[in-house]
Amino acid sequence: MKFGRRQGTHSNRKGNFDPNDESSVQHTKIGQVWELYEERQPELAKIPFSTRLNLERYIGIYDRYRSIRALWLYLGVYLALQFVLSLIPAVQLWYSGQLLAIVGSAVENRTVDKQLLFQVAASRVACSLADLVLRHFSNLISRPLNTRIKQYYTIHMFGVLARLDVPTYDDPLIQRQLEQAFPTNSRQSIVWRTVVGTIHIGSTAVMLISQLSVLFRVLKDQQDGPLLALLSFAHSLLSWTSDNNSLFTRVWAATTQNDDFIKLSGLRKAIGDPAHRKEIVAGNMWEYMHSEYRRCITTLGEDAAEFFDVFNNFHQRRFPSLVSIIRRPIHELPQIVFTLRAVQYPSSIPLSLASLNLITSTTSSFSNTLLKLFIETGSISDNFATIRKMYEMIHIENRIQDGQSRIRKMLRSYRWVYRSSLVIRTEFVIYPHRNVSFKYPESNSYALNNVSFKIAKGQLCVILGQNGSGKSTILKLIARLYDPSEGQILIDDRDIKTLKLTDIRRAMAVLFQDYTHFPLSIKENIALGDPGHSSDDSRIAKAAKFGGASEFIERLEDGYDTYLDRPVRDYYSGLPEGTMNLFGRAVSFGKIKGMGGMKSSESTSLSGGQMQRIALSRTFMRSLVSEDSELGVGLLLFDEPLFLLKLIMIFSTIFPDLFERLRHLRGQKTMIFSSHRFGNLTRNADMILYMHDSVIVEEGSHEALIRAGGEYARIWNLQAQAFL
Numbered sequence: 040m041k042f043g044r045r046q047g048t049h050s051n052r053k054g055n056f057d058p059n060d061e062s063s064v065q066h067t068k069i070g071q072v073w074e075l076y077e078e079r080q081p082e083l084a085k086i087p088f089s090t091r092l093n094l095e096r097y098i099g100i101y102d103r104y105r106s107i108r109a110l111w112l113y114l115g116v117y118l119a120l121q122f123v124l125s126l127i128p129a130v131q132l133w134y135s136g137q138l139l140a141i142v143g144s145a146v147e148n149r150t151v152d153k154q155l156l157f158q159v160a161a162s163r164v165a166c167s168l169a170d171l172v173l174r175h176f177s178n179l180i181s182r183p184l185n186t187r188i189k190q191y192y193t194i195h196m197f198g199v200l201a202r203l204d205v206p207t208y209d210d211p212l213i214q215r216q217l218e219q220a221f222p223t224n225s226r227q228s229i230v231w232r233t234v235v236g237t238i239h240i241g242s243t244a245v246m247l248i249s250q251l252s253v254l255f256r257v258l259k260d261q262q263d264g265p266l267l268a269l270l271s272f273a274h275s276l277l278s279w280t281s282d283n284n285s286l287f288t289r290v291w292a293a294t295t296q297n298d299d300f301i302k303l304s305g306l307r308k309a310i311g312d313p314a315h316r317k318e319i320v321a322g323n324m325w326e327y328m329h330s331e332y333r334r335c336i337t338t339l340g341e342d343a344a345e346f347f348d349v350f351n352n353f354h355q356r357r358f359p360s361l362v363s364i365i366r367r368p369i370h371e372l373p374q375i376v377f378t379l380r381a382v383q384y385p386s387s388i389p390l391s392l393a394s395l396n397l398i399t400s401t402t403s404s405f406s407n408t409l410l411k412l413f414i415e416t417g418s419i420s421d422n423f424a425t426i427r428k429m430y431e432m433i434h435i436e437n438r439i440q441d442g443q444s445r446i447r448k449m450l451r452s453y454r455w456v457y458r459s460s461l462v463i464r465t466e467f468v469i470y471p472h473r474n475v476s477f478k479y480p481e482s483n484s485y486a487l488n489n490v491s492f493k494i495a496k497g498q499l500c501v502i503l504g505q506n507g508s509g510k511s512t513i514l515k516l517i518a519r520l521y522d523p524s525e526g527q528i529l530i531d532d533r534d535i536k537t538l539k540l541t542d543i544r545r546a547m548a549v550l551f552q553d554y555t556h557f558p559l560s561i562k563e564n565i566a567l568g569d570p571g572h573s574s575d576d577s578r579i580a581k582a583a584k585f586g587g588a589s590e591f592i593e594r595l596e597d598g599y600d601t602y603l604d605r606p607v608r609d610y611y612s613g614l615p616e617g618t619m620n621l622f623g624r625a626v627s628f629g630k631i632k633g634m635g636g637m638k639s640s641e642s643t644s645l646s647g648g649q650m651q652r653i654a655l656s657r658t659f660m661r662s663l664v665s666e667d668s669e670l671g672v673g674l675l676l677f678d679e680p681l682f683l684l685k686l687i688m689i690f691s692t693i694f695p696d697l698f699e700r701l702r703h704l705r706g707q708k709t710m711i712f713s714s715h716r717f718g719n720l721t722r723n724a725d726m727i728l729y730m731h732d733s734v735i736v737e738e739g740s741h742e743a744l745i746r747a748g749g750e751y752a753r754i755w756n757l758q759a760q761a762f763l
């Protein structure tokens with residue numbers, strides 16, 4: 040059998056545009072690898088400012104910026120500087136016109152007004168110095184402006200990201216918008232780029248209008264002045280249209296379905312990623328990978344490149360367009376007009392030469408400015424749309440909607456009932472699942488199918504079942520990471536959806552199977568279990584002790600301050616260690632690294648089990664809250680915690696009464712374990728839910744299930760002895 044890619048299955052998920060819709064999308068194949076899809080624009084939309092500006096959108100953004108008051112002073116000065124800077128070319132042009140007048144009168148009267156000439160020359164020098172100084176100040180101001188805007192924007196985006204729940208965050212549409220609005224490696228924020236771009240468009244417009252009016256005044260009395268100006272402008276405009284192949288102003292996307300290129304990219308990624316190094320070396324994979332890499336590159340030739348490189352080559356290979364061919368003779372026309380005029384009226388040569396020089400230099404700077412203006416207006420409206428999206432993202436509704444009832448209120452009422460037994464702090468008494476069914480977003484099959492069960496307060500429940508049977512999903516629904524597609528989950532007879540999410544989350548501690556480590560210190564990693572006590576070192580140490588992590592943490596060089604994966608990389612110069620530099624000195628970083636306290640490795644390796652102990656300590660940190668808080672953790676959820684299960688297995692053989700003690704230690708806390716393992720844990724569980732294919736097939740205590748003689752009993756008899 041040969042594996043193959045499914046053909047013709049373009050995704051129709053939300054947010055993907057359909058490349059088969061040829062009426063709105065133009066498809067171009069760029070070489071063997073890349074497919075470019077461009078949105079067809081109505082002709083009118085290619086003209087900047089032709090589409091209606093929706094002012095209300097921008098006013099909304101302005102309102103938000105009003106809150107950063109310090110910005111406005113900087114911005115005012117920046118604007119004033121840009122305005123003055125945009126007038127300087129017109130002033131310079133005016134002085135050039137004065138020079139032209141001096142040349143004209145010199146030709147006519149054979150005398151030069153020396154004083155005026157010096158004045159004009161000095162003024163031009165002054166203009167260019169003023170330009171230099173103003174630009175310097177403008178750069179000085181732009182730095183703090185950029186930093187402040189970027190910081191404001193970063194905090195905003197952190198908030199946007201932090202508040203999203205699991206299904207919302209996982210939505211590919213949201214992911215794409217986040218990537219767009221929150222580029223990770225850009226030095227300038229899109230907001231600052233847009234502010235600068237908008238100001239630049241304004242100042243360019245001022246510059247063009249002021250230059251044009253001065254040029255008109257200077258040339259209107261010159262012979263052939265208007266004609267020469269017209270020809271030069273025609274050339275500038277044509278050069279803009281013929282160069283306008285750029286992708287800047289269009290909506291486009293490029294993809295590839297080329298197997299060799301995809302494989303080549305995968306191989307390149309794998310070889311450069313330290314995570315794969317162990318397997319590559321131990322599995323002796325490098326020879327195969329190298330030969331495959333070579334084969335793919337050889338097959339694809341020049342096309343084995345990223346999109347922009349291939350796209351540029353593609354355009355360079357194309358024959359010049361008709362417009363760019365016509366552009367060449369038009370470029371020479373002003374010279375031809377000047378030559379003809381000079382033959383006809385030799386005496387006018389100096390003046391015509393000066394006008395020609397003035398016009399060509401002005402129009403070439405015009406054409407550049409115009410080109411930039413067109414590009415910027417095209418991309419600026421996209422930028423505004425992106426910024427607006429970015430601000431609106433704070434209003435993205437989480438898929439999991441918050442409830443209104445405070446658990447604290449429930450607690451009070453229970454306190455009243457249980458006045459005599461104040462030990463009871465949490466009232467997470469029962470967790471019934473009522474006919475719950477659930478499908479993951481974007482999935483067509485049930486992960487849970489009509490599941491019902493009931494767990495009483497303080498019970499130890501073990502959910503058993505094979506891979507993919509739905510165990511973790513139950514825990515995720517109890518933690519309200521997702522909501523059931525059908526049915527209800529009740530806590531103390533209240534629908535979990537009506538309870539405040541913060542209260543639910545505060546009242547439970549979860550250790551997920553696919554737990555993660557945050558790129559923070561070990562101390563922070565544990566403290567995040569209970570952020571309210573993050574500066575309480577003794578509590579963190581206690582949690583680490585419970586989690587079985589304290590011993591190895593204390594042995595680490597930096598102890599609790601160790602970073603497992605340091606999020607900030609060190610920078611080194613590019614000279615390779617062990618080689619000679621230009622002056623014959625051996626390149627060695629040893630001394631520098633020693634002085635700077637830089638480590639040879641930027642990550643500290645721990646074993647899988649040790650990693651799990653840190654995650655377990657975080658869970659215990661959370662459950663310690665219950666010891667001195669009014670609303671403590673009442674429910675502990677453990678998703679296949681291998682380390683904990685192993686510990687329980689070992690200790691239960693040494694201390695036969697372990698489960699009694701656990702029960703006592705646990706107090707009123709309810710515990711739910713998801714596990715594959717049959718053993719002491721299941722034997723001592725108050726309740727076992729045995730799952731198969733998204734359904735609970737058996738339910739009860741160990742004894743009851745053994746008596747029932749079903750699947751649980753069968754597997755217990757086959758396997759359990761090994762785990763005891």
Ligand SMILES: Nc1ncnc2c1ncn2[C@@H]1O[C@H](COP(=O)(O)OP(=O)(O)OP(=O)(O)O)[C@@H](O)[C@H]1O
Pocket residue numbers: 479480482485486504505506507508509510511512513552679713
């Ligand atoms: N995020 C997800 N998106 C789509 N489907 C998912 C997702 N997570 C799990 N599933 C699917 O839901 C079903 C139940 O998965 P679940 O993780 O609950 O199983 P499990 O019993 O915990 O398995 P394991 O013992 O391997 O952890 C599986 O078919 C799985 O493929």
